[in-house]
Amino acid sequence: MFVTAYLAFIVLMGLCVTLEITARHLTSSQAIQTAVANPAFRRFQKLFLKAYLLALWADWLQGPYLYKLYRHYNFLESQIAILYVCGLASCVLFAPVAGWLPQFLGRRQTCLLFCLAYSVCCITKLSQDYFMLILGRVLGGLSTSLLTTVFEAWYVHGHVDVHDFPKEWIPVTFGKVANWNHGLAVGAGLVANLFAEWLGLGPVAPFLLAIPSLAVCAWFVLSEWGQEDRQEGASGDKNGPLLNPLNAPKLQMSTWVRVWRSCLDGLRCLLSDRHVMLLGGVQALFESVLYIFVFLWTPVLDPHGPPLGIVFSCLMAASMAGSTLFRLATSAPYRLQPGHLLCLAVLLAFFSFFMLTFSTVPGQPRPRESLLAFLLLELACGLYFPAVSFLQGRVVPMEHRAAVLAWFRLPLHLLACLGLLALHGEVSGSGAGEAGSGTRHMFAGCAGTMLAALLAIVSLFTLGRNDADLRLEGTKLEGEI
Helix, strand or coil: CHHHHHHHHHHHHHHHHHHHHHHHHHCCCHHHHHHHCCHHHHHHHHHHHHHHHHHHHHHHHCCCCHHHHHHHCCCCHHHHHHHHHHHHHHHHHHHHHHHHHHHHHCHHHHHHHHHHHHHHHHHHCCCCCHHHHHHHHHHHHHHHHHHCCHHHHHHHHHHHHHCCCCHHHHHHHHHHHHHHHHHHHHHHHHHHHHHHHHCCCCCCHHHHHHHHHHHHHHHHHHHHHHHHHHHHHHCCCCCCCCCCCCCHHHHHHHHHHHHHHHHHHHHHHHHHCHHHHHHHHHHHHHHHHHHHHHHHHHHHHHHHCCCHHHHHHHHHHHHHHHHHHHHHHCCCCCCCCHHHHHHHHHHHHHHHHHHHHHHCCCCCCCHHHHHHHHHHHHHHHHHHHHHHHHHHHHHCCHHHHHHHHHHHHHHHHHHHHHHHHHHHHHHHHCCHHHCCHHHHHHHHHHHHHHHHHHHHHHHHHHHCCCCHHHCCCCCCCCCCC
């Protein structure tokens, strides 16, 4: 497995480079060319990317060795499952808080809170106390919720309200973030492997390495973003409310009322539109099993001795390949529909979980087949996320999008928690000879979940067969000549 992991990494990186070169030749945008030629936009974009990419880097560094660290502390698989459940539950609890905090503290201050909370989360990994590790998972859930909301909120506010750049340029920046994000994930696996295994510093090393990145991120937010905010303040806008102590309770109450009304409006939109409900079902079913995969890939492969950091880089490279394939497939020469690619992604995910039910038979493990299945699953993820993002932009109304997506995440995290709790119960109640059967049963359940997601996709596109919003511009509807 050691040699297999390195060979897979070399092949996948060669594939990614080839696909990326091809995609750049075939895809171009007038908006991108105009935005790149604007020096003020480039300067503001660079200001944002320096801080945000450091935050993403610190997040990815913690991915390869989390499960390995808990095993290093001699916790049982059932105990580790509870730790993961605590992290998912905190994501559910802190999701509305992450939307409210920027309005109360201000966007820049909330970014600083993210850096502080995630640094403390990393420090807790030095402790072998179970309850301290639970606290770390709770802080990790808060940090993840903030990472996925507040940085982008600061950028969109500055882009539209401060600099008055065209809204069409916003995807230029987030497209660049997506490209960098894949590269950061691959690099994080390599660096984590270097410190944890090659230098022999152990699985806690990547977590400690993330702290300096968070500190530098906080410095950029405090200094460079502070200059941006002072310029903004000179024009009369203060990047979030400045609280008068006498008016603070009223402001908090009005903020909570707005958040509550937004949540209710999002729920009404979700329940009144079948397109939105079916798309939410697809997202909840698909993404919940990804959390199961994040928990299980290490215990499936680690007993066979692969370098986990390199395996993590392979998985991220496979996801990068899938994302680039999506760009190629939807470009002008091919014009494949995102809905068709979403179906393909779900089918690939089903096939990968189906493979895993046979490659993880207790007493007869086949780690190479399991690694191949995991790579196929990550390839499916690379196709899935841009496809579902396209459909969300077409199906979910803009004014309710944030609230509706928050409701989407609620069943997603609940399903993932239930899956991990079911695995915890099966592992706890099984004997030594049956310890591996719980993993196999869980993969079989994930395969069934993918079939349910496929049925939801078929229902969505049967309902919207002649809906132009579900298709790329310039393509013909059914029955047109």
